[in-house]
Amino acid sequence: MSQAIHHGKTEQSNKTQASERSTMAMWIQAQQLQGEASHQMQALYGQHFPIEVRHYLAQWIETQLWDSVELDNPAEEAKAKRLLDNLVAELQRRAQLQGGEDGFLLKIKLGHCANQLKSTYDRCPLELVRCIKHILHSEQRLVQEATNASSEAGGQAMDSLSQRHQQINQAFEELRLATQETENELRKLQHSQEYFIIQYQENLRIQAQLSNLSSLPPAERTQRETTLQSKRATVEAWLTREATTLQKYRLDLSEQHQKTLGLLRKQQTLILDEELIQWKRRQQLAGNGGPHEGGLDVLQSWCEKLADLIWQNRQQIRRCEHLTQQLPLPGPMEELLSKLNSDITDIISALVTSTFIIEKQPPQVKAVIVSEQQAKALLKNESTHSESSGEILNNNCVMEYHQATGTLSAHFRNMSLKRIKRSDRRGAESVTEEKFTVLFESQFSVGGNELVFHVKTLSLPVVVIVHGSQDNNATATVLWDNAFAEPGRVPFIVPEKVLWPQLCEALDMKYKAEMHSGRGLSEDNLVFLAQKAFSSSSNNPEDYSKMTISWAQFNRESLPGRNFTFWQWFDGVVELMKKHLKPHWNDGAILGFVNKQQAQDMLLSKPNGTFLLRFSDSEIGGITIAWVAENPNKSGERLVWNLLPYTTKDFSIRSLADRISDLNHLLYLYPDQPKDEVFAKYYTPPLSKAVDGYVKPQIKQVVPEFTTPNPEPSGATPSFMDQTASPSVTHPNNFSVYPPIDTMLDADGDFDLEDTMDVARHVEELLRRPMANQWSSQQS
Structure with missing residues (x-):
């Protein structure tokens, strides 16, 4: 689950700047x-x-003459073999350039690739050329198509994402060239210093010779002394000049390193404080159903490049320190280099600690679970190492290197939360509003234990529940946090209220994710939700655009006249749709977010038998059928009727499509689609004939006030339920399908009996028992 960035070294090219950029x-x-x-x-x-x-060989690959090889000419195999050998040699050379602990893994990876390519293509080198030509041509085509698509869009400038990526890539090129330049200057300094030391030793030798002249005869001593004095004067003058030059070289190199460090900081800030933060934000929204965060491979590539460049510059600074210690010269170099070393160590520490991230967020528990207060203390660097808010089993995992991705990762497979310690809650806060987080920690070193890092990171907030009944309220807490947490917040502060359009965006994201469809919440749907949330009757979206909704309105206070909150109602709709009605929503068959009055206005202008599906206002996770028909008790009067709401329990017995098929008075799905055109593909096939002398019972629903005989194929025998629905057939009282009550539905869709739905469900459950078989025996 956790990822650490793998560092790799890149080749130092001695091409010109112009060719390198091309x-x-x-x-x-x-x-x-x-x-x-x-x-x-x-x-x-x-x-x-x-x-x-x-x-890693992009530059080398793009400069080879792959197109010069004729793939269908066997005589070209020798040329292809040379290209293969050169490719393998280049990989091996690149692998050997990797030094130190930081380049160890990349060295292994590149060496493995070299052996793999050699083994695969040594006997068929033309296939390697064919493969690379295909890759390069395909890349060129994809890039060209993307460029054309951008031009066809109206010649617009590339979007902000592409611009940022181009900016980052250009900055990397600038950093690479700057690092190459300081490397070249460092080598010059090293060569100059080595020659200076040689001349300094020569000066010492001349001085020693002058000291030994006393043993010579006077005449010879005078001659030798004059020559040596002249030579010493020349050497000392050169040493004086060269010492000044060396000082200037060192100061210039120090200034160049300062500039490079400034560029590194700027690039790292752009990647960590903008790109990585945005990735984490996308990851957070993915928890609410947003698009998959993606892009981690690009971030990893950038961080690898950063780590490589930082490490190269750090090694250069260390070499400068070594040269300064080897040949001390007057000046501020020791202080300057010490400051540079400290600064670049801070940069690499920030990179390592910031890129220890969780790629896949845990569902609710992980590693060490800590409370909100403990998380705050962690971010303030107050030690809570020995504290936790619970006990997690199997919370240790070994990090593994993955060759395919170049990453180090740990996957916790069997963790479970054994115990949780809750804090004292304040006011109306419930257990489902209490947030915890999972603390991941690791320690590793680079550069042969030269630098040791203790890294840690926190997961997104999690809520610990003990029963499924708490799930929807816990989900509300997580959704609100994912949607409205601000970057860099104190754990886990979120606003108490947000603008209504912000919540609409979060609800739409959640709904589309659960439906697995691009059909989310329309503007009309959102107006309906606003009316419910604010107890408003306005149909104008602009009336809600500046309104704010609080957490209490969202999921703490019940809706007027109800015993559930706004979120509980909405979550009930989502669960019902996800489990039973997703295809119908994606087909556009369910309007859903329509109130009774709207349904009446819509249906009264349509022919009798027109119906629509809307979510129940009075029940969590309920959906009802509203239809227009003649009033059976008053000729010439048309009314809109609302069926008792169905819930997930009802659809586990009989599907929505089959229920609509059962009701013959439902003819057209609003506005004017014959119902079979919409629902027939979802009807359950007819039951097979009797087997072993037994007749299979069949469940169908009826609405007594609107029952008409079902059309039957010629010669078919009506089923038991069909006969029950017919007013011309009577049955013994003990087999009545529905009790003789007139309060099951009315023109307003309101119900006088609290237990009406329970009676209907009870009857449906009875129908699944052997009762039908008993009836069949009596009639035979």
């Missing part, structure tokens, strides 16, 4: 592909040609 152009553009184009690009790679080879 190479890798295709790979840089390919990495910027979005959506399906990005998936197609990634699908080009695999075991046959690892994407790591394309990435």
Whole structure:
């Protein structure tokens, strides 16, 4: 679940700046592909040609003459073999360049790729050329199509995401060139200092020779002394000048490093404080059903590049320190280098600790569970290492290296929460509003224990529940937090109230995710929800655009005249749709968010038998059928009727489509679609004939006030339930399908008996017992 960034070293090129900027152009553009184009690009790679080879050898690959090889000419195999050998050699050379602990994993990976390619294509090198040509041509096509699509969109400038990515990639190129430049300058300084030391030793040798002249005859001593004095003067003058030059070289190099560190900080801030924060925000919204966060591979690539550049610059600074210690010269170099070393260590520490992240958020528990107060203390660097708010079993896991992705990760497979310690709650806060978080910790070193890091990260807030009945309220807490938490907040502060359009966005995201469809909540649906949330009658969306809704209105205070909250009602709708009615919503057959008065206004203008499906106002997770028909008690009067709401329990007995099929007075789905055109594909096939002398019972629903005989095929025998629905057939009282009451429904859809629905359900349950078989025996 957790990820640490793997660091790798890149090759130092000695090409000119102009040629360096022109190479890798295709790979840089390919990495910027979005959506399906990005998936197609990634699908080009695999075991046959690892994407790591394309990435780390991008410049080399794009400068080879792959198109010069004629794939259908066997005589070209020697040329293809040379390209294969050169590719393998380049990979091996790149692997050998990796030094230190930080490059160890990349060295292994590149060496493995070299051996893999050698083994795969050594006997068929033309296949390697064919593979690479296909990859390069496909990348070029995808990039060109993306460019054309952008142009066809009206010549608009590339979107902000692409612009940011281009900005980051350009900054990396600038950093790479700056790092290469300081590397070259450092080598010059090293060579100059080595020559200076040689000349300094020469000066010491001349001084020693002068000291030994006393043993020579006077004439010879004078001559030798004059020569040596002249030579010493020349050398000392050179040393004086060169010492000044060396000081300038060191100061100039120090200034260059300061500039590079400034660029590194800027780039790291852009990646960690903007891109990574936005990724975490997308991850948070994904918890509410938003698009899958994605993009982690791009972030990882950037962080690897950052780590590589930071480490290269740190090693350069360390070499400068070594040179300064080797040849101390007057000046501020020791202080400057010490400051540079401290600054770059801070940069790499920030990178490592910030990129220890959780890729897949846990459902509710993980590793060490801590409370909101403990999380606040952690972020203030107040030690809570020995404290936790519960006991988690199997909370330790070994990190593993994954070659395919270049990542270190840990996957906790069998964790479970054994015990939880709750805090004292305040006011109206319930257990389902109490937030916890999972603390992940790890420790590792780089550079041969040169730097040791203790990294930790917190999961998104979790809510601990003990019964399924608490699920919807806990979900409300998580949804509100995911939707409205601000970056960099104190754990786990969220606003007490938000603008209504903000909540609409969160509800729409949740609804679309549960329906697995692009059909979310329309503007009319959102107006209906606003009317319910604010007890308003306005149909104008603008009336709600500036209104705020509080957490209490969302899921603490019951709706007027009801014993449930706004969220509990909405969540009931979502659960009902998700479990039983998703296809019908995606077909557009369910209007849903319509009140009684709206349904009446809509249906009265339509022919008799027109019906619509709307969510119940009075029951959580209920849906009712409203239809227009003649009043059986008053000729010439048309009324809109509302059937007793169905719930998930009803649909577990008989589906919505079958129930609509049963009711012959329902003819047209609003506005004017014959119901069979909409629902027939969901009808349950007719039952088979009797087996072993037994007749299978069949459940159908009827509404006595609107029952008419079902049309039967010629020669067919009416079923028991069909006969029950017919007013011309009588049966013994003990087999009545519905009790003789007139209060099951009325023109307003209101019910006088609290237990009407329970009676209907009870009868349906009875029908599943052997009663029908008994009746069959009596009639035989």
